[in-house]
Amino acid sequence: MTLDPKYRSVIYLHYYEGYSCRELAKLMGLSESAVRMRAKRAREILRAELEEE
Numbered sequence: 556m557t558l559d560p561k562y563r564s565v566i567y568l569h570y571y572e573g574y575s576c577r578e579l580a581k582l583m584g585l586s587e588s589a590v591r592m593r594a595k596r597a598r599e600i601l602r603a604e605l606e607e608e
Contacts, residue, residue, distance in 0.1 A: 557604070562597035565590060 558566065568574045568582070576594070580587045 565593045566597045
């Protein structure tokens with residue numbers, strides 16, 4: 556829940572609701588590459604936070 560909302564929404568919708576990158580791009584009004592980049596950055600942030608613990 557500490558993720559920025561723009562990253563959190565991509566992670567939640569993709570992994571928990573099952574939306575594809577293409578579907579997320581349409582829902583969010585972004586390009587597919589922007590959705591993929593947000594997902595990549597969100598995973599990097601989460602990985603860094605988990606490594607700290």
